[in-house]
Amino acid sequence: MSGRFQNTGRGSNGRNAGRNSSQQGQSNCQYNGNKSGNGSQKEKKFHPLTRGKIPEFSFDEVKKTLGIKMSTMKMDHIDDMIQSVRTMKLFDIQSVKPALVLVTNDSDPDKEIKNEERRTNYLADRKDWKARKNAFDNNKRNVYGMIMKMCTDHMVDKLEREADFENKLFNDPVELLMRIKKFMTTTVDTEWEYFGLWKTMSNLINCHQKEKENIASFRKRFEERAKALQALLGDDFLDKFTEESQEYDLLGSDAERSQHKKESWERFMANGFLYNSDSRAKYQSRIDGMTAQYTLKHLDFKQHCTFPTTLENAADVLNQHKHDNRKKNLNGGNSNGQGKQNKSNNNQNDGAQR
Numbered sequence: 001m002s003g004r005f006q007n008t009g010r011g012s013n014g015r016n017a018g019r020n021s022s023q024q025g026q027s028n029c030q031y032n033g034n035k036s037g038n039g040s041q042k043e044k045k046f047h048p049l050t051r052g053k054i055p056e057f058s059f060d061e062v063k064k065t066l067g068i069k070m071s072t073m074k075m076d077h078i079d080d081m082i083q084s085v086r087t088m089k090l091f092d093i094q095s096v097k098p099a100l101v102l103v104t105n106d107s108d109p110d111k112e113i114k115n116e117e118r119r120t121n122y123l124a125d126r127k128d129w130k131a132r133k134n135a136f137d138n139n140k141r142n143v144y145g146m147i148m149k150m151c152t153d154h155m156v157d158k159l160e161r162e163a164d165f166e167n168k169l170f171n172d173p174v175e176l177l178m179r180i181k182k183f184m185t186t187t188v189d190t191e192w193e194y195f196g197l198w199k200t201m202s203n204l205i206n207c208h209q210k211e212k213e214n215i216a217s218f219r220k221r222f223e224e225r226a227k228a229l230q231a232l233l234g235d236d237f238l239d240k241f242t243e244e245s246q247e248y249d250l251l252g253s254d255a256e257r258s259q260h261k262k263e264s265w266e267r268f269m270a271n272g273f274l275y276n277s278d279s280r281a282k283y284q285s286r287i288d289g290m291t292a293q294y295t296l297k298h299l300d301f302k303q304h305c306t307f308p309t310t311l312e313n314a315a316d317v318l319n320q321h322k323h324d325n326r327k328k329n330l331n332g333g334n335s336n337g338q339g340k341q342n343k344s345n346n347n348q349n350d351g352a353q354r
Contacts, residue, residue: 048183076135098125270314
């Protein structure tokens with residue numbers, strides 16, 4: 001059946017068509033994707049945040065997969081929708097509508113010739129624009145269908161309960177994505193703005209490196225939560241803290257201080273990433289070295305402060321460090337009980353350091 005709802009996930013089945021498309025092939029899979037029998041990776045899907053459980057795939061991860069799928073679609077002017085999804089702002093097709101501008105200077109001897117040429121070009125441009133606009137409208141519906149197919153059943157249910165599902169979300173894929181992003185970062189108990197802020201802060205503060213998690217995976221989780229907090233607090237919420245820092249006082253010009261403030265969020269993430277790493281077991285000696293260097297106050301600040309200033313720098317520091325294997329050392333020892341004694345002594349020392 002052709003018509004308005006073709007390829008949109010709606011059609012004759014109405015509101016449940018999007019749900020049916022999202023359920024396809026899910027009988028033997030987890031909520032957020034399939035894993036085929038040949039061992040291929042799970043299909044990344046949009047799934048809402050539920051109390052105490054973060055979706056396995058982040059919004060940005062699934063959105064990236066959506067962008068890749070869109071780039072392989074053989075549709076006219078699909079770039080307009082790719083740009084819309086990438087920037088999370090629906091392309092304004094009216095902004096590129098051609099306009100006829102004629103020469104009005106009567107003293108121009110070529111006025112009529114120029115105007116005739118402009119009319120011809122205008123008619124051709126308007127024809128192209130109409131084709132682009134028709135393609136844009138069709139592509140919006142096709143992308144809507146793609147997005148709904150990349151939603152889990154739970155996400156489709158939440159979207160369909162929205163009061164503006166029929167008249168707004170269906171007609172604007174970007175608005176649909178923004179609503180999905182909200183559902184992936186907000187639960188019922190975080191609808192109150194201040195609870196939501198505390199929840200977002202808690203997600204970052206409690207984002208620790210897992211025992212067998214590599215640096216790349218930990219960085220991905222940490223950065224995702226940090227960006228969520230930054231989106232709520234803004235880029236300048238560290239300004240007061242930065243103004244009170246030692247390095248800020250050493251900067252000579254207003255331009256340097258302004259730049260230092262702009263870089264404060266990156267330093268905040270870098271050192272939080274270092275602080276929440278599996279430092280006790282793997283990286284403590286490296287952190288101890290930076291801490292010891294920081295006490296050498298007779299050196300210039302940039303010489304005695306060797307803590308990372310960017311998240312990438314922090315990840316490199318940890319990646320290049322040979323693991324301390326402190327757990328092995330703490331539990332080591334011979335059969336006569338020396339190992340237990342060493343562990344007891346180390347625990348006492350650790351307690352004193354705290």
